[in-house]
Amino acid sequence: MNERQSARDSALSGLPVYRRIAAELWQEIQDGTLPAGTRLPNENELAARFGVTRLTLRQGVVELQRLGAVEIRRGVGTFVTSPPDLVEIVASVPVARQSSDSLADALDLNLPPVSARPVRQVDEVVLHAGPATEPLPDDVISGLGVPLADLRRLDTVMLHSGRRWISNSYWYPASLGDVEALVSQHGLVVRGLVEGLGLELRYLWRAFSAVGADFADADALGVPTGTALLVRDGVTADTTGRPVFYVRRRLRGDEAKFVLRYDTEPVAHDDL
16 A cells, blocks of 8 residues: 555545545546446445445435536436546746745735735645655656656645645656745745745646646545635756656635736737
8 A cells, every 4th residue: 555545535534425535436536446437336335345325325425416527317327427528728927936835825916005905824744745646747757857656745725814725736756856845944835945945937837727626635625525716737857958747736616716818919920
């Protein structure tokens, strides 16, 4: 059993039985044991597998349905749903330096002058640190150019004035060192890399999407399963263009919006 599996099992031990059932089936969907289109075993088989009543089993399946992981077809069965087809919208923007964390900085950008505003503090708390394991988000391996065996994963939650705000997952080369300790020393992952390791960082790319909160995010953010979350994925690099880390952030959909402002100056094009 790997470290992440052990941590997951420990976290599940405190959950209601139906949530543990849903979380275990969700893990099997994520790791490909139950691929898209698969019909789940019938209620009697699943209830026997988990040693529960059919009513408890149904509660677990409803949790998966709320998450969008399964589709219940009355009179036919319950099937694992296919991942959505995402529409890719590409825009070229100038390279931006990353000296802190843009989501934390956004609080200051959107607040009134210091004299007229309450003090707001953003901190980042480590939930889990250990070797990276499957499944990985798309583009982690290709984005970092590091094999899975040499990757580490850090899961955190950002606290906004003490309230759980953003769920984060970072993947980075093990050669980067003890990033967990940097968070304790500097308060934020990015700030720790900049101030603690002296790195000068640049955004390489960012992608935006939306998901329903899975069980880990629901627990981290204190929201119901299936709550709409905005997702920001991306790779940050050093000044040479070498990738430093891949990050996936999940924000409550009712608390954030992403805005891309286009240059209003006309751009000359050479049609020849």
